[in-house]
Amino acid sequence: MTDDVRLRRGRGALGVSFFAQGVAFALLVTRIPAIQDRYGISDGLLPAFLAAVPVLAGVSSVATEHLVKRVAPSTVLRWAQPVVLLALLGVGAGTRLWHVAVALGVFGLSVGALDASMNMLGVSLQRAYGRSIMLGFHAAYSLGGIVGASAAWAGAHWQLDLLVSYLPAVVVLVPLVLVASGSYVDREAAGAVAEKGLGAGGFGLLLPLCLVMACAYIGDSTVANWSAKYLQDVLGSSEQLATVPYNVYMVTTLIGRAVGDLGVRRFGAAAVVRAGTVVAAGGFAVVAAAPGAWVGMLGFTLLGVGLCVIVPQTFAAAGRLFPGGASDTAIARLNIFNYVGFLIGSPLVGGIGDAWSYRGAMLVPMVLVLVTLVYARSFGSGPARYGVGHERPRVVDVGRGGNGV
Numbered sequence: 001m002t003d004d005v006r007l008r009r010g011r012g013a014l015g016v017s018f019f020a021q022g023v024a025f026a027l028l029v030t031r032i033p034a035i036q037d038r039y040g041i042s043d044g045l046l047p048a049f050l051a052a053v054p055v056l057a058g059v060s061s062v063a064t065e066h067l068v069k070r071v072a073p074s075t076v077l078r079w080a081q082p083v084v085l086l087a088l089l090g091v092g093a094g095t096r097l098w099h100v101a102v103a104l105g106v107f108g109l110s111v112g113a114l115d116a117s118m119n120m121l122g123v124s125l126q127r128a129y130g131r132s133i134m135l136g137f138h139a140a141y142s143l144g145g146i147v148g149a150s151a152a153w154a155g156a157h158w159q160l161d162l163l164v165s166y167l168p169a170v171v172v173l174v175p176l177v178l179v180a181s182g183s184y185v186d187r188e189a190a191g192a193v194a195e196k197g198l199g200a201g202g203f204g205l206l207l208p209l210c211l212v213m214a215c216a217y218i219g220d221s222t223v224a225n226w227s228a229k230y231l232q233d234v235l236g237s238s239e240q241l242a243t244v245p246y247n248v249y250m251v252t253t254l255i256g257r258a259v260g261d262l263g264v265r266r267f268g269a270a271a272v273v274r275a276g277t278v279v280a281a282g283g284f285a286v287v288a289a290a291p292g293a294w295v296g297m298l299g300f301t302l303l304g305v306g307l308c309v310i311v312p313q314t315f316a317a318a319g320r321l322f323p324g325g326a327s328d329t330a331i332a333r334l335n336i337f338n339y340v341g342f343l344i345g346s347p348l349v350g351g352i353g354d355a356w357s358y359r360g361a362m363l364v365p366m367v368l369v370l371v372t373l374v375y376a377r378s379f380g381s382g383p384a385r386y387g388v389g390h391e392r393p394r395v396v397d398v399g400r401g402g403n404g405v
Contacts, residue, residue, distance in 0.1 A: 010185030022144020054339035060112025065332030074184035092162035123319030124187035132264035139257035208375035217341025237293035252304030280306025284366030
């Protein structure tokens with residue numbers, strides 16, 4: 001098999017992995033009320049259950065940093081993803097409180113390894129291509145999230161048992177990801193340098209990207225956790241209309257990521273991230289000042305367009321700053337701040353909203369997202385810059401006459 005065919009197959013296989021994870025995560029988070037009812041989890045205990053997942057995922061991401069020094073990231077992903085899906089099935093199959101506690105614990109530990117290894121492979125493939133493809137992988141994740149949320153809506157609408165709701169997705173996705181995993185491409189196969197560790201002062205270089213990642217996920221978790229409540233309680237929408245903003249947010253996230261790689265290739269990562277940051281901050285400002293529900297929905301739409309580019313490009317920037325095996329270490333550490341932002345975002349907005357006002361609370365993630373502008377230089381200086389060299393056609397492009405895939 002030629003190198004260009006192998007890289008194209010690896011790209012498609014990794015897209016399947018991102019899609020499957022989007023489905024699984026959406027199926028979990030959108031059925032939280034049903035999970036709570038099934039196991040009789042009290043309102044006081046529920047936050048502890050929900051917080052345990054990102055905490056365990058962060059621990060697992062740290063462990064993955066060390067694990068990939070001994071085994072390939074593709075091997076970690078190949079085994080972690082089926083475990084995530086089976087843990088989701090366990091959430092729907094249990095009958096006692098300890099059953100769901102174990103299932104969520106396994107989900108958290110496996111999803112941390114999955115997120116870290118999945119983005120490691122994405123960064124190494126982008127380096128092999130020599131041009132931006134990272135946003136496309138996250139577009140597949142967004143598409144999976146839309147599919148998973150739609151399946152969860154159908155399950156809730158038809159009042160299906162959680163096990164019945166989760167089983168079709170697991171039955172389809174487990175074989176799919178196992179077959180796809182045979183085509184994953186690791187950095188060594190792409191001809192990268194196999195050096196390890198960040199080196200002296202490495203975390204100092206990575207820290208700005210960690211802050212950007214945390215702030216982006218604070219913004220994302222604000223939309224996920226507060227958009228419906230904000231539209232209904234603050235802007236006076238109906239209960240049905242209040243469910244729309246998050247769906248619109250996911251759709252605009254998908255669209256923005258689907259076309260975002262073209263923008264990065266033309267204008268450079270830093271310019272795209274700056275533009276996304278300004279649009280996202282504008283979205284929060286519109287939400288905070290909205291006189292009614294429809295203007296509020298416009299704000300959440302802008303948030304999807306703006307925030308969608310920041311996280312994928314933050315992972316890509318880490319890969320450029322730390323080439324070879326060092327990128328795996330950087331991405332594993334950066335991935336922790338995904339969960340930090342998720343943990344901080346919801347209680348931060350809720351606490352400010354209760355103590356002051358929810359309109360005022362929306363200005364806090366706006367200010368935090370603007371932190372990205374301060375560190376925009378970490379994303380590169382133009383469309384030609386890529387890692388330690390330049391963004392240029394490599395094996396996959398040369399094999400197709402320079403046009404790429």
